[in-house]
Amino acid sequence: MLKNKLKSAVLSASTLTVLSAGAVAAQEACTNYSVSDGDTLATISIAAYGTSNYQPIFNANRDNITNPNNLKPGLILALPCNDGSLPNGQSAREVIANEEARNADNQSTNIYEAPIRMVLGDDWAPFADESMNGGGMMARLASTALRRGGNNREHSISFVDDWASHLSTLLPLGAFDVSLGWYMPDCSNKSYEWGENTTMRCTEFDVTVPVYDSVIGFFTLAESEYANAQSFEDFHGATICRTEGWFTFDLEQVGLVSPNISMMQPRTSVECMDAVLNGTADVVSFEVELAADILAQMGVASGEIVENAYLNNILSLHFFAHKSNPHARKYVALLNRGLIEMRESGEWYAIVSDTLREANKRTISN
Template structure:
C-alpha cells in the first residue's frame, strides 16, 4: 500500500479554519458520507482532505452526482481512501495488476496490423504529461482501452505540446489517428448560433464515448461582483481567461456569446490566475483539479481567489479522430469497447486514482 495523502501541498486558510473548528467531523477519507443540508462538494473535500479540490470525490461518485452545484441531503458519497481506492474495496494497484494479468492471457492475432498512432501533449498533469507513469491518466486510459474489450492492438503515443496543431494539422493530414483528449460541444443543440470552433468540432471530427468528466470552476477575487453570480448571463461585459486551445462551449451553450465578453487566452493556467490577481481579467475558468494544483504551486489560498459556488459546469473529455481518416470510426469504436469494459471492471477508476496518487506525491516532494 502506498503511503499517499490526498491533502494538497498548501492547505487553504478556509480549510484550516474548518478543521480547527471540528466542522463536519464525520467527513473522513475512506468512509461513506451522507450529505447534509448546506454541504457542498468543496466543503466536504475541505473537511475530509484539507483541500477544496473535490474532483477526486466527483470521480468516485460520478454515477450518483448529476450536478456538482446541488447535492441532495441524504445522498451517500464514497470518500476515497488515502491511496485513492474506495472504502472497503481493492486498492488501485491490485485492480490494475489483476486486469493486466487477465489481459495477458488473451490470444493475440498473428495478422499484422499497424500501430494506432495516438497523440497528446505535455504540461497537463495529471491528465497528460510524459513525467507521469504511462504519460498521465488520459494516455493510460487510451492505451489500456486498446487492449481491453476484445481489442489487442499495438499503438504509439507521441507528445506534441502545440494542442491547436492536433486539430489544425496533425489529425487532418493523417500524421496521427486519435488525439487524447478534448471537450466536444453538444452537436445536437442548434438553439444558439454556433461559433467557428463549434462548427469545426461538430463537422470535421468524430469522438469517443466520454472518457473523463471534469468539473470546470469559475474563479474570481473574493470582492469581485462575479463571485456570487448565479448565472452565466451575469458575466456579460467581463474579461474571462481560459487557456489557448481550450474551448468555450460551456459559455456558448449557456447563451454567452463571444461578443458578450472579452477573452484572454494565454498558454498556462498560472497566467490566467495572474491575470485575475493583477486585474487584467475578471474571471479565470478551467478545471478544478488544475486550479487546485496551480494555486498550491503559487502559494495561494481561498483568501486570494474564490470559486463561484453556483456556475460550475461538467464537461466530458473524449478521444477524437478526423473524419478524413478512413479508420477513424473503427479506432474510436475499439476505444469505446475498451473503456466500457474498464468501467465495469473498476480499472478505469483504478488508473485515474493511481495517477492522481503519483501526481500528488510529486507535488508534495517538490514542496519539500
C-alpha cells in the same frame, strides 16, 4: 443495454442502500458520509482531504451528483481512501494489477497492423503530463483500452504542446491518428450560434464514448465582484480567460460571448491564472483538478483565488479521430471496446483514482 454499459457508474443504487447503514457524520476519507444541509463537494473535500479539489469524490459518486454545489441532505457519498480505493474496496493498484494479470495472455494476430499514433499535449495535469506515471490519465486510459476488450494493438503516444494544432492540423494531415482528451459539445443542440471550433468538432471528427466527466469551474480573486455570481448573466462585462486552442462551446451555450464578455486566450493555463492575479482577467475557467495543480505550482496563498460556489459546467472528455482518416471509425471502435470493458471491470475507476492520487500527492508536496 449499451446505454447502461456506457454510464460512468461507480456506485449502484443497491450499493448506496447498503452504504447508508454505515454512513457517518464526520467528513473523513475512506468512509461513507451522509450529506448535511449546506454541504458542497468542495467543503466536504476540504474537511476530508485538506484540498478544495473535489473531483475524486465526484468521480466516486458520479451517478448520484448533478451539481457539486447543490447536494441533497441525506445523500450518501463514498469518500475515497487516500490510495484512491472506495471504502471497503480493493486498492486501485490491486485492481490494475489483477486486470493486467488477467489479460496477460491476450494474443495479437499474425496480421501486421500499423501502430496507432496517438497525440496529446503536456502540462495538463492530471490529464496529460510527461512527468506523471504513464503520461497522465488520458494516456493511461487510452493505452489500457487498446489492450482490453479483445484488443492487442500496438500504439505510440507523443506529446505536442501546441494543443490548437491537434484538431486543426495534425489529425487532418494524418500526422497522428487519434488525439487524446477533448470535450465534445452536444451537437444536437442548435439553440445557440455555434462558433468555428464547435462547428469543427461536430462535423469533422469521429469520437469515442465519454472517457471522463470533468467539473469545469469558474475561478476569481476572493474579493472580485464575480466571486459570488449566481447566474451566467452576472458574468457579463467580465474578461474571461481560457487557454488558447481549448473549447468554448460551454461558454457559447450560456451567452458568454462577445460583446457580453471579453475573451482572453493565452498559450498556457498558468498565464490564465496569473492574469486573474494581476487583474488583466476577471475570471479563469477550467477543470477543478487543473486549477488545484496550477495554484499549488504557483504557490498562491489559500483563499486568494476561489471557485465560484454557484456556477459550473460538467463536460465529457473523448478521444478524437479525424473523419478523413480511412481507419478513424475502426480506431474509435477499438478504443470503445476497451473503455467499456474497463468500466465494467472497475479498471477505469482504478486508473482514474490512482492518477488523481498521484496528482494530489504532488499538489500537497508543492
